[in-house]
Amino acid sequence: MKELVILGAGKIGRMVCHFMSEAKADSGNSYSVRIGDASQDAIDHIKKVYPGVTGQVVDFSDGKSVTALLKGAWAVVSCAPFHCNPIIAQAAKDHGVHYFDLTEDVEVTNQVKELAVGSKTLFAPQCGLAPGFITITANHLMQSMSEVSDLRLRVGALPRYPSNRLKYNLTWSTAGLINEYCQPCESVENGELTTVPPMEQLEHMTIDGVEYEAFNTSGGLGTLAITLKDKVQNVNYKTMRYPGHCDLMKFLLHDLQMQNDQEGLGRIFEKSLPATFQDQIVIFVSATGQYRSRLAERTYAKTIYHQEIDGKNWSGIQITTAAGVTAIVDMLAAGELPDSGLLKMEDVDYDKFLANRFGKYYA
Numbered sequence: 001m002k003e004l005v006i007l008g009a010g011k012i013g014r015m016v017c018h019f020m021s022e023a024k025a026d027s028g029n030s031y032s033v034r035i036g037d038a039s040q041d042a043i044d045h046i047k048k049v050y051p052g053v054t055g056q057v058v059d060f061s062d063g064k065s066v067t068a069l070l071k072g073a074w075a076v077v078s079c080a081p082f083h084c085n086p087i088i089a090q091a092a093k094d095h096g097v098h099y100f101d102l103t104e105d106v107e108v109t110n111q112v113k114e115l116a117v118g119s120k121t122l123f124a125p126q127c128g129l130a131p132g133f134i135t136i137t138a139n140h141l142m143q144s145m146s147e148v149s150d151l152r153l154r155v156g157a158l159p160r161y162p163s164n165r166l167k168y169n170l171t172w173s174t175a176g177l178i179n180e181y182c183q184p185c186e187s188v189e190n191g192e193l194t195t196v197p198p199m200e201q202l203e204h205m206t207i208d209g210v211e212y213e214a215f216n217t218s219g220g221l222g223t224l225a226i227t228l229k230d231k232v233q234n235v236n237y238k239t240m241r242y243p244g245h246c247d248l249m250k251f252l253l254h255d256l257q258m259q260n261d262q263e264g265l266g267r268i269f270e271k272s273l274p275a276t277f278q279d280q281i282v283i284f285v286s287a288t289g290q291y292r293s294r295l296a297e298r299t300y301a302k303t304i305y306h307q308e309i310d311g312k313n314w315s316g317i318q319i320t321t322a323a324g325v326t327a328i329v330d331m332l333a334a335g336e337l338p339d340s341g342l343l344k345m346e347d348v349d350y351d352k353f354l355a356n357r358f359g360k361y362y363a
Contacts, residue, residue, distance in 0.1 A: 001025075001032050002333055005069055005097075007058060007088060008079030009037035009046050011172060012102065012128075015314060015322035016077055019358055020329070021050045022310060027357055029333040036069045060084035066091045073097050075332070077325055082176060085125070086111040093119050098332060098339075100325050102128035104180055104219025113223075116342035124328055124343040129317075130155040130237070131222025132324040132345055133353070133362055134285060138224060140350035141287040141298045142232075148289035149233045153221065154205070154214050156240025156282040157317045160305070166249070167242035169276040171317045174266045180239070181249060182259050183218035186225045188235035193225055196236075199250050204243065207284060207301055214238035215246045223344045240282055277315040280305050304361070319361050327359035 006016050013035065021033040035046050036058030043055040059065040060080045066088055070076055075098035078088045082103040089112045092099040098121045103109060109125045116123035126132060134153050142148050159169040170177075184195040202215045220237035228235050253259040258268075285300045306315045328348065331337050336352055353359040 001030050002074040003072060004031045004033050004329070005073045005076040006033060006035045006079060007037075007060065007066070007069070007076060007084075008081075009035055009039070009042035009055070010079060011315070011318050012321050013037070013079035014046065015318040016079060016326055017046060017050060017053060018310070018312070018314075019322055019326045021053050023330070023357070028330060034069060034073070036066075061087060063087050063091050067095065070095050070097050075100065075329060077329065078102070081173070082108050082179070086115070089115045089123065089125075092121070093123075096121055098122045098124075098329075100124045100127055100329055102126070102132070102321060102325060104131065104176060106183065106186065106219055109219075109222070113342055119342075120340050122332055122337065122339055122341065122343055124332075124337075124345075126219075126222040127328045127343075127345055128321040128324040129157075129281065129283075130220040131224070132328075133320070133359075134220070134237075134283060135222050135224050135345035136348045136350050136353055137283075137285045137300050138287065139346040141285060141300060142289070144298065145287060145289040145291050145296070148231070148287050150286075150288040151228065151232050151235045152284075152286045153224075153235075153237045154240050154282075154284040155220065155237075156212060156214075158240070158242065158280055158282060159276050160278045160280050161276075162242055164273070165244070166273070167245055168273065169279070170269065170273050171276060171279045171315060172321070174269050175262075178262050178265055178269075180217040180219055181253060182262060185216040185218045185237070186221050187216075187237070188225050188229050188232060191230065191233050193229040199246060199253065201236075201238070202246055203238070205240070205284070207282060208303060210282075211243055212240040212282065213243045213246055214240045222346075224346055227344065227346055240284070277313060277318075278306055279316045281316040281320045302362070323358045323361040327353055327356040330356055330358055 035055040078101040082105045112125045217239040258265040281304045354363045
């Protein structure tokens with residue numbers, strides 16, 4: 001049984017805890033789970049629902065506090081606020097613990113990548129949905145093509161029943177949402193690595209009869225842009241929303257200058273936008289290039305809904321994000337991944353990922 005630490009007992013942390021603490025030895029590795037969070041109430045709730053899980057209050061910004069929970073652990077999954085990840089990653093490296101996170105933030109990931117250099121354990125940042133599974137899928141679509149000119153990655157975490165002008169409900173980290181709306185976005189244009197402004201390059205698309213809009217947001221490509229900058233002419237990532245969302249967000253961020261008060265905007269969202277567990281995750285990846293000497297396009301499109309798992313109701317964003325990271329953890333435990341250095345999601349085998357007991361939720 002492998003000792004696993006989960007930092008963060010919020011929406012995603014609870015789902016990761018459920019998957020890993022309920023994993024049965026007869027279908028793979030089993031895990032002894034410890035969980036840390038800033039809230040004692042959150043810890044008490046987890047321990048009540050999962051009696052075999054231990055936990056304690058942790059200050060994510062204090063290396064000593066993090067280290068106290070990591071001692072003797074095999075791996076740590078950070079579901080903590082993204083800005084805390086460098087401290088957690090440093091503690092993991094210092095104590096020989098495998099490290100996994102879900103962040104989209106480019107600067108934070110660059111710090112984690114630096115820590116991965118020379119590490120005797122695996123460092124796997126950005127292994128949730130986007131970046132994460134979408135990166136694995138994009139690389140898979142490219143494999144059968146002799147040459148790829150355009151790679152488009154799109155993801156939307158959306159309410160199934162939108163009822164406000166933004167046509168949006170809170171489904172995950174509010175700080176993470178605002179951060180991806182405000183930070184520069186990496187892309188490849190004409191074979192050159194570049195950055196483009198967020199909330200721009202608006203496009204419209206229809207998937208399974210539903211109309212969406214898509215626009216630039218930060219962090220969704222992970223390391224893919226750097227990996228493909230000399231191989232693919234154009235690579236970009238956009239977030240999908242229902243039509244009209246982008247225009248209203250630009251009014252808030254630009255016209256009202258709320259991009260300069262992101263904490264204030266976060267408070268407004270938390271007060272005024274209700275959360276929902278009735279959501280859907282829309283995933284679209286398209287690769288255009290040469291296949292058997294002719295121009296062709298390969299596409300992956302899927303919608304994953306909230307559902308009941310093991311008698312409990314879980315949101316689509318909980319399932320897809322947690323399935324991404326737990327499948328990677330489980331693949332490492334099964335010897336299907338390298339056990340040291342930096343793991344880039346584009347290097348993960350698509351078929352093995354989907355065959356995993358957690359990756360199956362994407363299948």
